[in-house]
Amino acid sequence: MSEELAYAGIAELGARYRKRALSPVEVTQALLARIEKLDPVLHAFVTLTPDRAMADARAAEEALRRGDPRPLLGIPVGHKDIYLTQGIRTTGGSALLADWIPDSDATCVGRWRTAGTVLLGKLITHEFAFGIQFPGHRFPPARNPWSLEHIPGGSSSGSGAALAAGLVVGATGSDTGGSIRGPAAFCGIVGLKPTYGRASRAGVLSLSWTLDHTGPMARTVEDCAYLLQAMAGHDPADPASSRAPVEDYLAPLRRDIRGVRLGVPRDYFFDAIDPEVERAFNEALDTLRRLGAEVRDVRIPSLAATHSFLLILMAEAFAYHERDIRAHPELYGDVLRERILAGALVTASEYMQAQRIRTEICHETAEVLRGVDVLVTPTTGKPATPFTQAHNPDFGFPKSNMPPFNLTGSPTLALPCGFSSSGLPLSFQLAGRAFEEGTVLRVGHAYERATAWHARRPPL
Amino acid sequence: MSDPEELTLEEVRERARAAGVTIAETRLAMVRKLLADALAAVRALDSRAIKTVEPAVTFAPRREGGHE
Numbered sequence: 001m002s003e004e005l006a007y008a009g010i011a012e013l014g015a016r017y018r019k020r021a022l023s024p025v026e027v028t029q030a031l032l033a034r035i036e037k038l039d040p041v042l043h044a045f046v047t048l049t050p051d052r053a054m055a056d057a058r059a060a061e062e063a064l065r066r067g068d069p070r071p072l073l074g075i076p077v078g079h080k081d082i083y084l085t086q087g088i089r090t091t092g093g094s095a096l097l098a099d100w101i102p103d104s105d106a107t108c109v110g111r112w113r114t115a116g117t118v119l120l121g122k123l124i125t126h127e128f129a130f131g132i133q134f135p136g137h138r139f140p141p142a143r144n145p146w147s148l149e150h151i152p153g154g155s156s157s158g159s160g161a162a163l164a165a166g167l168v169v170g171a172t173g174s175d176t177g178g179s180i181r182g183p184a185a186f187c188g189i190v191g192l193k194p195t196y197g198r199a200s201r202a203g204v205l206s207l208s209w210t211l212d213h214t215g216p217m218a219r220t221v222e223d224c225a226y227l228l229q230a231m232a233g234h235d236p237a238d239p240a241s242s243r244a245p246v247e248d249y250l251a252p253l254r255r256d257i258r259g260v261r262l263g264v265p266r267d268y269f270f271d272a273i274d275p276e277v278e279r280a281f282n283e284a285l286d287t288l289r290r291l292g293a294e295v296r297d298v299r300i301p302s303l304a305a306t307h308s309f310l311l312i313l314m315a316e317a318f319a320y321h322e323r324d325i326r327a328h329p330e331l332y333g334d335v336l337r338e339r340i341l342a343g344a345l346v347t348a349s350e351y352m353q354a355q356r357i358r359t360e361i362c363h364e365t366a367e368v369l370r371g372v373d374v375l376v377t378p379t380t381g382k383p384a385t386p387f388t389q390a391h392n393p394d395f396g397f398p399k400s401n402m403p404p405f406n407l408t409g410s411p412t413l414a415l416p417c418g419f420s421s422s423g424l425p426l427s428f429q430l431a432g433r434a435f436e437e438g439t440v441l442r443v444g445h446a447y448e449r450a451t452a453w454h455a456r457r458p459p460l
Numbered sequence: 461m462s463d464p465e466e467l468t469l470e471e472v473r474e475r476a477r478a479a480g481v482t483i484a485e486t487r488l489a490m491v492r493k494l495l496a497d498a499l500a501a502v503r504a505l506d507s508r509a510i511k512t513v514e515p516a517v518t519f520a521p522r523r524e525g526g527h528e
Contacts, residue, residue: 305505307501308499308501308502310494310498338484338487338490342491342494344480345472345491346498350502353502393490394490397494399497
């Protein structure tokens with residue numbers, strides 16, 4: 001399979017399918033062969049579904065012959081392994097569920113299936129979306145295609161690695177404290193955490209109900225827009241699901257960004273930032289200015305208390321896992337077990353205070369977003385973490401630039417903006433008002449068209 | 461981040477006992493750091509000065525002929 005084909009996007013594949021220059025069966029066979037070649041080292045997949053993939057591809061080919069216009073028809077994808085898949089094991093990256101085969105699909109899985117995607121397999125996740133697999137775990141952790149000695153980010157680690165390696169065209173991710181945007185940043189791809197309530201969490205293993213988001217990951221902003229279109233919308237099975245109308249996410253990509261007001265919050269996001277990340281971020285701001293955006297500094301002082309989000313996350317995670325972790329602690333990975341048990345140590349008062357802080361952050365952020373259209377910040381303060389550091393039990397849960405927008409529920413897009421001197425991807429994030437995914441996609445797409453970072457390939 | 465000494469290992473042990481969970485001694489320091497970092501902002505808070513949380517439930521006017 002040519003590199004060019006492995007990294008083709010949704011619109012390009014669709015155009016070639018419809019010209020009969022390429023078929024979904026050919027692409028699926030080629031990607032399965034590429035996975036067979038590269039994944040023994042990358043470990044992006046936890047379960048491959050070649051029979052299902054070929055059946056999906058043949059069905060797509062038949063539909064294309066009939067003139068079916070669905071844009072995702074024949075597009076090969078993978079699902080993060082906390083998304084339930086009917087008849088296909090869903091492990092959550094955990095020994096506890098190592099052989100569990102659900103009898104129904106998550107809503108988002110079903111929607112992508114209805115859209116005509118081809119399912120290549122399930123992508124490894126950090127265990128229960130919270131803890132990287134340590135050596136000796138039932139499932140090995142995914143590796144970063146840009147450097148095998150570095151983590152691909154988490155928890156949607158397999159999704160990030162598979163996209164960067166050209167093994168899938170789109171993938172699902174979930175984001176409770178940055179699990180879509182972190183892997184997007186570390187793997188040099190694009191990840192969108194939609195507004196809380198925009199994409200269903202029904203049938204997705206929970207980490208923390210009030211912070212969990214589902215969303216798409218891809219190699220370009222445009223592909224994220226296509227994937228979100230097929231994912232978004234009300235779902236009565238998710239109590240947090242919104243009835244807000246689903247807009248056309250492709251249409252804003254055709255508009256330029258002249259006059260769009262961008263705010264750079266100077267609180268919090270630049271504490272202990274790597275100089276290379278800061279330089280790449282400032283260059284991204286210059287590019288956005290050249291494209292006609294107005295950039296100004298803004299202040300959100302309450303963000304200083306962001307790290308209290310971990311009290312919410314840990315308490316809710318323990319509530320979700322309590323029965324299983326009390327009954328089978330040995331089936332939880334080393335370190336993850338203690339992270340979840342730590343949630344039992346959070347008092348009711350502390351949980352409530354953290355929610356009050358969250359309310360303050362939501363109010364201040366909403367106020368700032370009355371004066372600007374989008375907030376812009378570095379996605380992470382540093383490039384990808386080495387495994388040697390991530391596998392140190394004392395590494396903990398470092399302060400991060402991503403949780404503020406889990407607390408506020410704002411739609412947030414992470415996309416590449418450069419590389420470190422050691423060749424690792426760098427990224428920035430765009431956060432908008434609730435249900436204004438179109439605006440962050442528009443700004444991200446304009447930036448992407450003006451730069452070439454997204455077109456770089458890892459040295460595989 | 462907070463000074464981890466604000467939360468002692470003994471306090472972590474007491475909290476674990478009260479919650480009825482067992483945390484390995486080798487992981488107590490890790491849990492203390494995790495909790496202490498997360499608690500720093502809460503402990504710095506004037507708990508009477510900040511906003512209350514949003515209501516957990518709000519009600520929309522009933523539509524004609526049925527419940528929302």
